Amino acid sequence: MKVQDSSFASLTTLRVGGTPRETVSCTTAAELAATVAQLDADRQPLLVVGGGSNLVVADGPLDLTAVLVRNEGISLVDGLLRASAGTTWDDVVVFAIEHGLGGIEALSGIPGSAGATPVQNVGAYGSEISDVLTRVRLYNRETGADEWVPASALDLAYRYSNLKFTSRAVVLEIELQLTPTELSIPLRHLGGEQVSLAEARKSVLETRRAKGMVLDEADHDTWSAGSFFTNPVVPTALADEIEAKVGEENMPRFAVAGGDGTKEAMEKLSAAWLIERAGFPKGFPGEEAPARLSTKHTLALTNRGHATADDIVALARRVQEGVDKQFGVELHPEPVWVALGLNNLP
Incomplete structure:
Protein backbone atom coordinates (compact mmCIF):
# COMPACT_ATOMS: atom_id res chain seq x y z
CA MET A 1 0.00 0.00 0.00
CA ARG A 70 -3.43 -1.80 -8.59
CA ASN A 71 -3.50 -5.55 -7.87
CA GLU A 72 -2.50 -7.29 -11.09
CA GLY A 73 -2.33 -10.84 -12.40
CA ILE A 74 -3.89 -13.30 -14.86
CA SER A 75 -4.09 -17.07 -14.44
CA LEU A 76 -5.92 -20.16 -15.64
CA VAL A 77 -7.56 -22.20 -12.90
CA ASP A 78 -9.37 -25.43 -13.88
CA GLY A 79 -9.98 -24.08 -17.37
CA LEU A 80 -11.29 -20.72 -16.11
CA LEU A 81 -9.49 -17.43 -16.61
CA ARG A 82 -9.02 -15.32 -13.49
CA ALA A 83 -7.84 -11.72 -13.53
CA SER A 84 -7.06 -9.50 -10.57
CA ALA A 85 -9.14 -6.33 -10.53
CA GLY A 86 -6.26 -3.95 -11.21
CA THR A 87 -5.08 -5.76 -14.34
CA THR A 88 -5.34 -3.68 -17.51
CA TRP A 89 -8.37 -5.08 -19.32
CA ASP A 90 -6.73 -5.21 -22.72
CA ASP A 91 -3.93 -7.34 -21.25
CA VAL A 92 -6.62 -9.88 -20.30
CA VAL A 93 -7.86 -9.94 -23.90
CA VAL A 94 -4.33 -10.46 -25.22
CA PHE A 95 -3.70 -13.27 -22.73
CA ALA A 96 -6.89 -15.03 -23.80
CA ILE A 97 -6.09 -14.80 -27.49
CA GLU A 98 -2.52 -16.00 -26.98
CA HIS A 99 -3.92 -19.06 -25.18
CA GLY A 100 -6.47 -19.77 -27.92
CA LEU A 101 -9.44 -18.79 -25.79
CA GLY A 102 -12.38 -17.05 -27.42
CA GLY A 103 -15.21 -14.97 -26.07
CA ILE A 104 -13.70 -11.55 -25.32
CA GLU A 105 -11.85 -10.72 -28.54
CA ALA A 106 -14.56 -8.21 -29.50
CA LEU A 107 -13.73 -6.33 -26.29
CA SER A 108 -10.20 -5.54 -27.48
CA GLY A 109 -8.95 -2.00 -26.88
CA ILE A 110 -11.51 -1.08 -24.25
CA PRO A 111 -9.66 1.07 -21.70
CA GLY A 112 -9.78 0.49 -17.97
CA SER A 113 -9.19 -2.34 -15.55
CA ALA A 114 -10.51 -5.90 -15.38
CA GLY A 115 -12.36 -5.14 -12.16
CA ALA A 116 -14.44 -2.46 -13.86
CA THR A 117 -15.81 -4.76 -16.57
CA PRO A 118 -18.61 -6.38 -14.53
CA VAL A 119 -19.56 -3.11 -12.82
CA GLN A 120 -21.10 -1.72 -15.99
CA ASN A 121 -21.25 -4.97 -17.97
CA VAL A 122 -18.77 -3.75 -20.56
CA GLY A 123 -19.65 -4.63 -24.13
CA ALA A 124 -18.90 -3.92 -27.79
CA TYR A 125 -19.60 -5.29 -31.27
CA GLY A 126 -22.12 -7.89 -30.18
CA SER A 127 -20.31 -9.09 -27.05
CA GLU A 128 -20.71 -8.32 -23.34
CA ILE A 129 -18.74 -9.42 -20.31
CA SER A 130 -21.92 -11.06 -19.00
CA ASP A 131 -21.60 -13.60 -21.85
CA VAL A 132 -18.51 -15.12 -20.23
CA LEU A 133 -18.48 -13.96 -16.60
CA THR A 134 -18.93 -16.81 -14.12
CA ARG A 135 -18.02 -15.28 -10.76
CA VAL A 136 -16.71 -12.09 -9.18
CA ARG A 137 -14.65 -11.88 -6.02
CA LEU A 138 -15.96 -8.98 -3.94
CA TYR A 139 -15.13 -7.20 -0.74
CA ASN A 140 -18.61 -6.63 0.67
CA ARG A 141 -18.57 -3.22 2.37
CA GLU A 142 -21.79 -3.98 4.21
CA THR A 143 -20.74 -7.29 5.81
CA GLY A 144 -16.93 -7.11 5.60
CA ALA A 145 -16.82 -10.44 3.74
CA ASP A 146 -14.26 -11.29 1.06
CA GLU A 147 -16.35 -13.63 -1.10
CA TRP A 148 -16.87 -15.07 -4.55
CA VAL A 149 -20.38 -14.41 -5.86
CA PRO A 150 -21.96 -15.81 -9.04
CA ALA A 151 -22.50 -13.53 -12.00
CA SER A 152 -26.23 -14.24 -11.70
CA ALA A 153 -26.25 -12.26 -8.44
CA LEU A 154 -25.18 -9.04 -10.16
CA ASP A 155 -28.38 -8.32 -12.16
CA LEU A 156 -26.28 -7.80 -15.28
CA ALA A 157 -28.03 -5.88 -18.05
CA TYR A 158 -27.11 -3.40 -20.77
CA ARG A 159 -24.28 -1.30 -19.26
CA TYR A 160 -25.56 -2.09 -15.79
CA SER A 161 -24.99 -4.21 -12.71
CA ASN A 162 -26.17 -3.81 -9.14
CA LEU A 163 -22.60 -2.76 -8.31
CA LYS A 164 -22.85 0.39 -10.44
CA PHE A 165 -23.63 3.59 -8.53
CA THR A 166 -24.17 1.66 -5.27
CA SER A 167 -20.63 1.36 -3.83
CA ARG A 168 -21.88 -1.67 -1.90
CA ALA A 169 -18.85 -3.77 -2.78
CA VAL A 170 -15.39 -3.57 -4.32
CA VAL A 171 -14.33 -5.96 -7.07
CA LEU A 172 -11.12 -7.82 -6.17
CA GLU A 173 -10.98 -10.41 -8.96
CA ILE A 174 -13.06 -11.73 -11.86
CA GLU A 175 -13.48 -15.21 -13.35
CA LEU A 176 -14.35 -15.93 -16.98
CA GLN A 177 -15.44 -19.07 -18.83
CA LEU A 178 -13.84 -18.79 -22.26
CA THR A 179 -13.91 -21.28 -25.15
CA PRO A 180 -10.91 -23.03 -26.71
CA THR A 181 -11.32 -22.07 -30.36
CA GLU A 182 -9.60 -20.78 -33.48
CA LEU A 183 -12.53 -18.62 -34.58
CA SER A 184 -13.98 -15.49 -33.02
CA ILE A 185 -17.56 -14.97 -32.00
CA PRO A 186 -19.74 -13.50 -34.80
CA LEU A 187 -18.60 -9.89 -35.03
CA ARG A 188 -21.36 -7.30 -35.42
CA HIS A 189 -19.15 -4.73 -37.15
CA LEU A 190 -18.25 -7.39 -39.77
CA GLY A 191 -21.85 -8.35 -40.41
CA GLY A 192 -21.69 -11.42 -38.19
CA GLU A 193 -18.56 -12.85 -39.80
CA GLN A 194 -16.27 -15.11 -37.78
CA VAL A 195 -12.52 -14.77 -38.26
CA SER A 196 -9.43 -15.93 -36.38
CA LEU A 197 -9.01 -14.56 -32.86
CA ALA A 198 -5.98 -12.52 -33.94
CA GLU A 199 -7.82 -11.12 -36.97
CA ALA A 200 -10.79 -10.28 -34.78
CA ARG A 201 -8.60 -8.30 -32.40
CA LYS A 202 -6.90 -6.46 -35.27
CA SER A 203 -10.24 -5.59 -36.85
CA VAL A 204 -11.77 -4.38 -33.58
CA LEU A 205 -8.74 -2.23 -32.79
CA GLU A 206 -8.82 -0.69 -36.27
CA THR A 207 -12.51 0.10 -35.89
CA ARG A 208 -12.05 1.57 -32.42
CA ARG A 209 -9.06 3.69 -33.51
CA ALA A 210 -11.10 5.11 -36.37
CA LYS A 211 -13.61 6.29 -33.75
CA GLY A 212 -10.96 7.62 -31.36
CA MET A 213 -11.73 4.86 -28.87
CA VAL A 214 -8.19 3.58 -28.33
CA LEU A 215 -6.15 5.69 -25.91
CA ASP A 216 -3.49 7.86 -27.54
CA GLU A 217 -1.61 10.55 -25.60
CA ALA A 218 -1.24 12.68 -28.74
CA ASP A 219 -4.88 12.42 -29.90
CA HIS A 220 -7.36 14.60 -28.01
CA ASP A 221 -10.22 12.63 -29.54
CA THR A 222 -9.20 9.86 -27.11
CA TRP A 223 -9.20 12.17 -24.08
CA SER A 224 -12.66 10.99 -23.18
CA ALA A 225 -14.68 8.63 -21.03
CA GLY A 226 -15.51 6.48 -24.04
CA SER A 227 -19.14 6.33 -25.13
CA PHE A 228 -20.66 9.06 -22.98
CA PHE A 229 -24.33 8.11 -23.38
CA THR A 230 -25.98 4.71 -23.38
CA ASN A 231 -28.14 3.75 -26.34
CA PRO A 232 -31.72 4.58 -25.31
CA VAL A 233 -34.49 1.99 -25.19
CA VAL A 234 -37.82 3.48 -26.30
CA PRO A 235 -41.31 2.28 -27.24
CA THR A 236 -41.57 1.05 -30.82
CA ALA A 237 -44.25 3.70 -31.47
CA LEU A 238 -41.76 6.44 -30.59
CA ALA A 239 -39.09 4.82 -32.77
CA ASP A 240 -41.58 4.89 -35.66
CA GLU A 241 -42.25 8.59 -35.04
CA ILE A 242 -38.56 9.44 -35.01
CA GLU A 243 -37.87 7.50 -38.21
CA ALA A 244 -40.76 9.24 -39.96
CA LYS A 245 -39.66 12.66 -38.69
CA VAL A 246 -36.06 12.27 -39.85
CA GLY A 247 -37.13 10.70 -43.13
CA GLU A 248 -34.13 8.42 -43.53
CA GLU A 249 -34.22 4.78 -44.45
CA ASN A 250 -32.39 2.22 -42.33
CA MET A 251 -32.46 4.12 -39.05
CA PRO A 252 -30.49 2.01 -36.55
CA ARG A 253 -33.08 0.32 -34.36
CA PHE A 254 -33.05 -3.06 -32.64
CA ALA A 255 -35.90 -4.95 -30.99
CA VAL A 256 -35.34 -5.51 -27.29
CA ALA A 257 -35.80 -9.13 -26.24
CA GLY A 258 -38.20 -10.05 -23.46
CA GLY A 259 -41.55 -8.89 -24.75
CA ASP A 260 -44.30 -11.45 -24.13
CA GLY A 261 -47.14 -9.76 -25.99
CA THR A 262 -48.58 -8.21 -22.86
CA LYS A 263 -45.95 -5.48 -22.54
CA GLU A 264 -45.30 -2.52 -24.78
CA ALA A 265 -42.85 -3.33 -27.57
CA MET A 266 -39.50 -1.63 -27.03
CA GLU A 267 -36.50 -0.94 -29.24
CA LYS A 268 -32.93 0.20 -28.71
CA LEU A 269 -31.82 3.21 -30.75
CA SER A 270 -28.36 4.55 -31.53
CA ALA A 271 -27.48 7.47 -29.26
CA ALA A 272 -24.83 8.65 -31.73
CA TRP A 273 -27.38 8.68 -34.58
CA LEU A 274 -29.84 10.68 -32.49
CA ILE A 275 -27.16 13.16 -31.42
CA GLU A 276 -26.16 13.85 -35.02
CA ARG A 277 -29.77 14.20 -36.23
CA ALA A 278 -30.53 16.58 -33.38
CA GLY A 279 -27.98 19.02 -34.79
CA PHE A 280 -24.76 18.03 -33.03
CA PRO A 281 -22.13 17.08 -35.62
CA LYS A 282 -18.66 15.68 -34.97
CA GLY A 283 -16.44 18.32 -33.39
CA PHE A 284 -19.39 20.32 -31.99
CA PRO A 285 -19.40 23.14 -30.91
CA GLY A 286 -16.18 24.09 -32.75
CA GLU A 287 -12.43 24.35 -32.63
CA GLU A 288 -12.25 27.01 -29.92
CA ALA A 289 -14.30 25.03 -27.39
CA PRO A 290 -12.31 23.34 -24.59
CA ALA A 291 -14.78 20.41 -24.55
CA ARG A 292 -16.12 19.06 -27.84
CA LEU A 293 -17.75 16.05 -29.36
CA SER A 294 -15.05 13.88 -30.86
CA THR A 295 -14.16 14.71 -34.45
CA LYS A 296 -14.39 10.96 -35.14
CA HIS A 297 -17.46 9.85 -33.20
CA THR A 298 -20.32 11.91 -31.78
CA LEU A 299 -20.87 9.60 -28.81
CA ALA A 300 -17.62 10.71 -27.16
CA LEU A 301 -17.29 13.98 -25.25
CA THR A 302 -13.65 15.01 -25.34
CA ASN A 303 -11.20 17.23 -23.51
CA ARG A 304 -9.21 19.22 -26.06
CA GLY A 305 -6.35 19.69 -23.63
CA HIS A 306 -7.56 22.30 -21.15
CA ALA A 307 -11.20 21.48 -20.41
CA THR A 308 -12.63 21.53 -16.90
CA ALA A 309 -15.25 19.22 -15.45
CA ASP A 310 -17.76 22.07 -15.77
CA ASP A 311 -16.98 22.30 -19.50
CA ILE A 312 -17.73 18.59 -19.93
CA VAL A 313 -20.95 18.86 -17.91
CA ALA A 314 -22.15 21.88 -19.90
CA LEU A 315 -21.61 20.05 -23.20
CA ALA A 316 -23.34 16.92 -21.89
CA ARG A 317 -26.36 18.93 -20.74
CA ARG A 318 -26.55 20.73 -24.08
CA VAL A 319 -26.59 17.47 -26.00
CA GLN A 320 -29.12 15.87 -23.62
CA GLU A 321 -31.49 18.83 -23.89
CA GLY A 322 -31.15 19.00 -27.67
CA VAL A 323 -31.97 15.33 -28.22
CA ASP A 324 -34.87 15.49 -25.79
CA LYS A 325 -36.31 18.58 -27.48
CA GLN A 326 -35.92 17.17 -30.98
CA PHE A 327 -37.04 13.58 -30.39
CA GLY A 328 -38.49 13.27 -26.89
CA VAL A 329 -35.71 10.88 -25.91
CA GLU A 330 -33.73 11.28 -22.70
CA LEU A 331 -30.10 10.25 -23.01
CA HIS A 332 -28.46 8.82 -19.89
CA PRO A 333 -24.72 9.23 -19.22
CA GLU A 334 -22.72 6.02 -19.08
CA PRO A 335 -19.84 7.27 -16.86
CA VAL A 336 -20.09 7.76 -13.10
CA TRP A 337 -20.27 11.43 -12.14
CA VAL A 338 -18.48 12.33 -8.90
CA ALA A 339 -19.57 15.43 -6.92
CA LEU A 340 -21.32 16.85 -9.98
CA GLY A 341 -24.97 16.41 -9.06
CA LEU A 342 -25.73 13.27 -11.08
CA ASN A 343 -25.07 9.77 -9.78
CA ASN A 344 -23.02 11.41 -7.06
CA LEU A 345 -20.39 9.43 -5.19
CA PRO A 346 -19.58 8.99 -2.40
Missing part, protein backbone atom coordinates in the same frame (compact mmCIF):
# COMPACT_ATOMS: atom_id res chain seq x y z
CA LYS A 2 1.38 3.37 -1.01
CA VAL A 3 0.13 6.88 -0.22
CA GLN A 4 0.78 9.40 -2.96
CA ASP A 5 -0.21 12.84 -4.25
CA SER A 6 -2.23 13.06 -7.45
CA SER A 7 -5.26 14.66 -9.04
CA PHE A 8 -8.16 13.05 -10.88
CA ALA A 9 -6.96 14.85 -13.99
CA SER A 10 -3.99 12.45 -13.88
CA LEU A 11 -6.06 9.41 -12.85
CA THR A 12 -8.80 9.50 -15.50
CA THR A 13 -8.87 9.15 -19.28
CA LEU A 14 -11.02 12.28 -19.57
CA ARG A 15 -8.22 14.14 -17.74
CA VAL A 16 -10.41 16.41 -15.68
CA GLY A 17 -11.03 16.51 -11.96
CA GLY A 18 -9.70 17.97 -8.76
CA THR A 19 -7.50 16.70 -5.97
CA PRO A 20 -8.59 14.09 -3.41
CA ARG A 21 -7.69 14.52 0.24
CA GLU A 22 -5.42 11.50 -0.09
CA THR A 23 -4.57 8.87 -2.69
CA VAL A 24 -3.78 5.29 -1.65
CA SER A 25 -2.45 2.70 -4.11
CA CYS A 26 -3.26 -0.94 -3.27
CA THR A 27 -1.21 -3.65 -4.98
CA THR A 28 -2.89 -6.74 -3.50
CA ALA A 29 -6.50 -7.78 -2.94
CA ALA A 30 -5.84 -7.93 0.78
CA GLU A 31 -4.53 -4.35 0.82
CA LEU A 32 -7.50 -3.17 -1.19
CA ALA A 33 -10.05 -4.79 1.13
CA ALA A 34 -8.22 -3.63 4.27
CA THR A 35 -7.92 -0.04 3.03
CA VAL A 36 -11.60 0.23 2.19
CA ALA A 37 -12.53 -1.44 5.49
CA GLN A 38 -10.43 1.04 7.50
CA LEU A 39 -11.80 4.07 5.68
CA ASP A 40 -15.35 2.81 6.15
CA ALA A 41 -14.69 2.19 9.87
CA ASP A 42 -13.38 5.76 10.16
CA ARG A 43 -16.42 7.02 8.23
CA GLN A 44 -14.18 8.60 5.62
CA PRO A 45 -15.61 9.07 2.11
CA LEU A 46 -13.71 7.26 -0.63
CA LEU A 47 -13.72 6.58 -4.34
CA VAL A 48 -12.35 3.33 -5.77
CA VAL A 49 -10.44 4.03 -9.00
CA GLY A 50 -9.34 1.45 -11.53
CA GLY A 51 -8.26 2.68 -14.95
CA GLY A 52 -10.29 5.88 -14.56
CA SER A 53 -11.95 5.41 -17.95
CA ASN A 54 -15.52 5.74 -16.71
CA LEU A 55 -15.33 8.71 -14.34
CA VAL A 56 -16.27 12.39 -14.61
CA VAL A 57 -14.96 14.08 -11.46
CA ALA A 58 -15.61 17.61 -10.21
CA ASP A 59 -12.85 20.19 -10.14
CA GLY A 60 -11.21 21.59 -7.03
CA PRO A 61 -10.36 20.01 -3.66
CA LEU A 62 -12.43 16.90 -2.94
CA ASP A 63 -13.15 15.59 0.55
CA LEU A 64 -12.51 11.95 -0.23
CA THR A 65 -9.73 9.39 -0.49
CA ALA A 66 -8.94 7.95 -3.90
CA VAL A 67 -8.28 4.21 -3.50
CA LEU A 68 -6.34 3.00 -6.52
CA VAL A 69 -6.90 -0.62 -7.58
